[in-house]
Amino acid sequence: MKESVESLAQELRVASGIEQADLHITNLQIVDVFTETVFPGSMVVKNGKIVAINPTWEVKANNTFDAEGRYAVPGFMDAHVHIEPTLLTPQALSSVIVPWGTTVMFVDAMEIANVAGLSGLQALLSNIEELPYRIFLEVSSRVPTAPGLETTGGELGLVEVAELLKLDISSSLGELDPSKILGIREEYLAKILSARAQGKIANGHAIGLNWDQLNVYAAAGLSDDHESVTYDELFERLRLGIKALIREGSTERNVEALVKGVLENHVPTENLMFCTDDKHVIDIASEGHISYNIQKSIDLGLEPITAIKMATINIAKHFRLDHLLGALTPGRYADFVLLDSLDKIKPVYVFKDGKIVAESGKLRQELSGNGFPEFLNSTVKLSPKLSPEDFAVLAEGERAKVQVINLYPDQIINFATQEWLEISSGEVKPFIDKDILKLAVVERYGKNGRVGVTFVRGFNLKSGALASSVSHDHHNLVIVGTNDEDMYLAAQEIARNQGGLVAVQNGQVLGVLPLPIGGLMSPLSADLVMQQLNSMNELAIGLGCDLPAPFMTLSFISLPTVPELGLTDYGLIDVLKHKVIPSVLEII
Numbered sequence: 001m002k003e004s005v006e007s008l009a010q011e012l013r014v015a016s017g018i019e020q021a022d023l024h025i026t027n028l029q030i031v032d033v034f035t036e037t038v039f040p041g042s043m044v045v046k047n048g049k050i051v052a053i054n055p056t057w058e059v060k061a062n063n064t065f066d067a068e069g070r071y072a073v074p075g076f077m078d079a080h081v082h083i084e085p086t087l088l089t090p091q092a093l094s095s096v097i098v099p100w101g102t103t104v105m106f107v108d109a110m111e112i113a114n115v116a117g118l119s120g121l122q123a124l125l126s127n128i129e130e131l132p133y134r135i136f137l138e139v140s141s142r143v144p145t146a147p148g149l150e151t152t153g154g155e156l157g158l159v160e161v162a163e164l165l166k167l168d169i170s171s172s173l174g175e176l177d178p179s180k181i182l183g184i185r186e187e188y189l190a191k192i193l194s195a196r197a198q199g200k201i202a203n204g205h206a207i208g209l210n211w212d213q214l215n216v217y218a219a220a221g222l223s224d225d226h227e228s229v230t231y232d233e234l235f236e237r238l239r240l241g242i243k244a245l246i247r248e249g250s251t252e253r254n255v256e257a258l259v260k261g262v263l264e265n266h267v268p269t270e271n272l273m274f275c276t277d278d279k280h281v282i283d284i285a286s287e288g289h290i291s292y293n294i295q296k297s298i299d300l301g302l303e304p305i306t307a308i309k310m311a312t313i314n315i316a317k318h319f320r321l322d323h324l325l326g327a328l329t330p331g332r333y334a335d336f337v338l339l340d341s342l343d344k345i346k347p348v349y350v351f352k353d354g355k356i357v358a359e360s361g362k363l364r365q366e367l368s369g370n371g372f373p374e375f376l377n378s379t380v381k382l383s384p385k386l387s388p389e390d391f392a393v394l395a396e397g398e399r400a401k402v403q404v405i406n407l408y409p410d411q412i413i414n415f416a417t418q419e420w421l422e423i424s425s426g427e428v429k430p431f432i433d434k435d436i437l438k439l440a441v442v443e444r445y446g447k448n449g450r451v452g453v454t455f456v457r458g459f460n461l462k463s464g465a466l467a468s469s470v471s472h473d474h475h476n477l478v479i480v481g482t483n484d485e486d487m488y489l490a491a492q493e494i495a496r497n498q499g500g501l502v503a504v505q506n507g508q509v510l511g512v513l514p515l516p517i518g519g520l521m522s523p524l525s526a527d528l529v530m531q532q533l534n535s536m537n538e539l540a541i542g543l544g545c546d547l548p549a550p551f552m553t554l555s556f557i558s559l560p561t562v563p564e565l566g567l568t569d570y571g572l573i574d575v576l577k578h579k580v581i582p583s584v585l586e587i588i
Contacts, residue, residue, distance in 0.1 A: 414557070
C-alpha cells in the first residue's frame with residue numbers, strides 16, 4: 001500500500017486501539033535488536049506495518065495468529081548480492097531464499113546492465129512489487145567495469161546513474177573497484193557525488209589495497225567493502241571507517257576466518273554485516289542463504305542476537321533505512337521470521353508485510369520466471385569467423401615462458417606464476433599433467449569478434465572443456481579446456497542456446513544448462529535449474545575437475561578487477577596496473 005496521510009492515520013488509529021487491526025500475532029518471544037533482549041509479547045499489524053507491541057488495550061483484528069511461543073526476529077537481509085549469478089530470475093529465486101528467512105536483498109544488477117544496459121536492468125526489476133521479498137537497488141556504478149579493457153553489451157553513464165539514484169528503491173551507488181578511485185577518474189567521482197546529493201551511500205570493492213591506498217579509498221567516501229579475506233584486512237577497513245560486509249558465497253568462503261578473528265580480538269560488531277555476493281542456487285538450497293552466515297557465526301561462538309543484528313539492523317542502519325527495516329518495533333514493515341530456537345536458524349514461518357510467505361521450508365506461492373522481453377533472449381552473437389584457430393597461442397620456437405592464472409581454494413582472488421610450456425606446430429601447448437590448461441574469453445555481442453587466450457591452473461581437467469556465458473562482469477563467453485576444438489565447440493553450443501553452461505569432450509557436447517535470459521538466467525523453476533546444475537557439476541567431475549563450484553569459479557576467473565590477473569576478450573589483464581599484458585613472456 002502506497003504511503004499516504006490517510007494510511008498513516010489508519011495505522012495511528014489502530015495503534016491507539018480505536019480501529020481494527022489487520023493482524024494480531026500472539027504468544028511471541030520477541031527479539032529486540034536494540035536492547036539485545038528477548039521478551040514475551042504480541043505484535044499488531046496494519047497496512048503491512050507493525051503499529052504496536054504488547055498493547056494494554058484489547059486488540060481487535062481481522063486475523064489472529066498464535067506463534068506458539070516461537071522467537072520473532074526481523075527478516076534477514078543480504079547487504080550485497082548480484083541476482084543473476086544464481087542463474088535464476090528474481091521470481092524463481094523466491095522459492096530458495098525466502099524459506100530461509102531472507103526478506104530484503106540489496107541488489108547490484110550490473111550483470112544484466114553489462115549485457116543489455118538500462119533496458120536490461122529495468123526488465124530485471126519489473127514487477128518486483130509482486131515478490132515475497134524486497135529488492136533495493138545498489139545502482140551499478142561501473143558498466144562497463146573496465147572500459148578500454150573489455151567489450152560489453154551495454155553501458156550506464158553518469159546521466160543514467162543519476163536518474164536511477166532518484167528512484168525510491170535505490171539505496172546506494174553500487175560497488176566501485178579501486179582503479180576508479182586510485183586513478184582519480186572524474187566520471188566515477190561524479191557518480192559518488194550524485195549519490196551523496198540524493199542522501200545515499202556509495203558501496204566499495206576494496207580488494208587488494210594496502211593501508212595508503214585504503215586511505216584514498218576512504219577519503220572518496222566509499223562506505224563499505226565485501227572483499228576482506230583475512231581478519232587483518234577486515235580490521236584495517238574498520239579502523240578507517242569502512243564498514244565490513246562478511247561474505248559467504250559459492251566460491252568466496254569468508255565467514256569462518258573473519259568471524260573467528262572478530263571473536264578472538266573482541267572486535268565490536270556494529271559495523272559488521274553479512275552478504276552472499278554470488279551464490280549458486282544449489283548452495284543456497286542445501287546450506288541456507290543469509291541464514292547460513294548467521295548459523296555459521298553462532299556455531300563459531302558469536303552470540304545469536306549479535307549474529308542476527310549483523311543480518312538485520314546493522315544493514316538497515318548502514319543503508320539509512322532503519323526507519324523501515326531491521327527491527328520489530330512500531331512504524332517498521334512487518335517482515336519477520338519465527339524460529340523454534342535462536343541457536344538453530346531454521347525458519348518455521350516467514351512473514352512479509354504481515355503475511356505468511358513461507359512455511360516449514362516452502363514458499364506459500366510459487367512465482368513464474370517468465371515475462372522477460374524478447375530482446376533479452378538473443379544476446380549471444382558470435383563472430384561468423386570464429387574458428388578453433390582463434391583459441392591457439394601462436395609462437396615459433398621450442399619452449400615458451402607464459403603467464404599462468406592460479407586459483408586459490410574457496411576464493412575469487414588468484415595469483416600469477418610464470419611457467420615454461422612446449423611449443424608444437426607453431427602453438428604453445430597446455431600441460432595437462434601439471435594442470436596448466438587453456439583459458440579463453442570470446443566476445444559475444446557481435447561487435448568485434450575478439451578472443452583473449454591465456455593459461456590457468458586449478459581446474460584439473462584431464463580432457464574436454466567447460467564454458468559459460470556468465471563471466472563477470474562483461475559476460476562474454478569464458479571457456480577452460482584441454483584443446484582448441486572442444487573449446488570452439490563449447491562456444492558454438494552456448495551460442496545455439498543463447499547462453500548457458502556447457503561441458504564438451506572429444507568433439508561431443510556432454511551437457512548444457514541453457515540460460516537464454518541475457519545469457520545469464522534460466523526461465524525455469526529453481527528445482528529444475530538445480531537438477532540441471534547438479535548434472536553439469538557431475539559432468540565437470542567426470543572431466544577431472546575437483547572444484548566444489550566449477551562454473552562459479554569459471555565465471556570469476558575473467559574478472560579484470562580481482563587481483564592478480566584477469567582475462568577479457570582484449571587479453572590478459574594485470575588487475576592492479578589496469579592494463580593488458582602479454583601471455584607469452586619469452587620464447588626459446
